[in-house]
Amino acid sequence: IYDRIKSKQLSSGARKLQIPLSSSKYNHSSDFTRFLLQSSTMVLEATMICIDNSEWMRNGDYSPTRFQAQADAVNLICGAKTQSNPENTVGVLTMAGKGVRVLVTPTSDLGKILACMHGLEIGGEMNLAAGIQVAQLALKHRQNKKQQQRIIVFAGGPVKYDKKVLEMIGKKLKKNSVALDVVNFGEEDEAKAEKLEALVAAVNNNDSSHIVHVPAGSNALSDVLLSTPIFTGDGEGGSGFAAAAAAAAAGGVSGFDFGVDPNLDPELALALRVSMEEERARQEAAAKKAADDSSKQDKEGESTSQDATMSENVGTSASESENKKDDLMDDENALLQQALAMSMDDPAATVTTRDTDMSEAATDDQDLALALQLSVQEGAKDQSGQAEMDKLLADQSFVSSILASLPGVDPNDPSAEQKKDEDKAPKEDDKLQGVVHLIFE
């Protein structure tokens, strides 16, 4: 039964918070966080990334090697694109080696894209024109014709084509409304930069195409790219992702709400934010409810939402939780009273209803809420968890005393109430103990 309560509690809590409680799903939750935190302008796009795997990529002037820096940047871009719109697709091709080779056709499966980056061989010479043309062809055969077409080229090696040819290619791209982003890094000579600038100028339509020159240095290629329009996408969409990632890269510090960096612990930051809003709503509703005792039927529904709300107080920071606990205690009494009154008033209550009541009563418990809090913040908050546990013990006795004082909870009550509440009363106390044990185990 303890498992059932706990799992029910967890599932409803998880549903409300929409955060998977297992710590192994960190990536998923961070994605969700970013999805919430960033602006939601989503351009539906199909992107082909052209990678340079020519001999020039062995050079170590970008750490650790040009090729590795490029691979990191590609990974970052793929992540950003797929995040900013779930229907975005990304494909990858290599321009050097034996010839232009498409590694993966545009897909929204990030794993597939990242997997194909493994085991790439360096060699040969970069064929820019062919690479762009093959990319264009791959985009033409994309499954979702509504997607905008974009090609991202990493130009590391020298460019052997002359300006005229590149301009023709650019015009053809513009004619077919394909946008182009060029990352000029690696080999640096004036002619190359000029050619690439001309290429992007020929393609550019309304600032949808960009070129970025990244000189060698201590900055990683990916970091430099994060601040460019290639990531921020005309200042919309991926800016949230870029901003968050840039903050992480720069060693983002406090100044965030709740003193928690969303990048270090996005789960917690999100939970804090959501719980703050819910707490505000809950307190208003609680104030309203305390004044109105007669319409208990309505209150049942309200208390359900508020019980769920209270479970979200899981996320409140340690400093705030103390104040909240005092409030919660008083309100808990009111809630418990009403819940019990409900079960007493309604003799026809089914087992399921009572089970629901029980789980709601369970949510009333500060202890269980704390237990939830602990399990959510497992990874990040060991120290504060210890403090919580101490509080838990103190609270448990407090709450037990409250419960004992409430009507209907007392096992010594007349049999009429006992019939309905016999399950409830002893179980509540036992449950408290059991949950505490579960935590400590």
Next chain:
Amino acid sequence: MSTESTSAIVRNQVDLLDFIDWTGVECLNQNTSHPFPNAVKQGYREDEGLNLESDADEQLLIYIPFTQVIKLHSIVIKGPEEEGPQTVKLYTNKEHMGFSNVSDFPPSDTLVLSPENLKGKPVILKYVKFQNVRSLTIFIEDNQSGSDITKVQKMILQGTTVETTDMKGLKKIEDH
């Protein structure tokens, strides 16, 4: 054909502007400051100053889906003498064509516009080929003078819708 005035609408035909599904309209190689609605939308097309212009080169590819099935009777394309379109190919019910596959299949009709047409004289189409049109792709291959930019000032599609045709047709016949 010679008795028709320059801008008269042929009997029983309606301007199909109302049946264009604007959410799906695409125009490749248009200049974004002179886009497709300039040539087609009510009010815009009457304005001589607002044209549809091509961008990178002189070709234009316009894809127009309709909200219902229509029969296309004739088309009016107005443009300047020099830069107005010359060879226009029409494809029916082919989605998302690109410049590369215009030559893959034969057009439903090929028009060569004369200067008179550019002044507003409608071009009657091979009606039998346009009986069941869900979408129309207009490929403007070149212009009158061979310049780099093609300009279209006004474009009117005339025809009838499939649902309403029968009623009107029946009525008219009865009158006779």
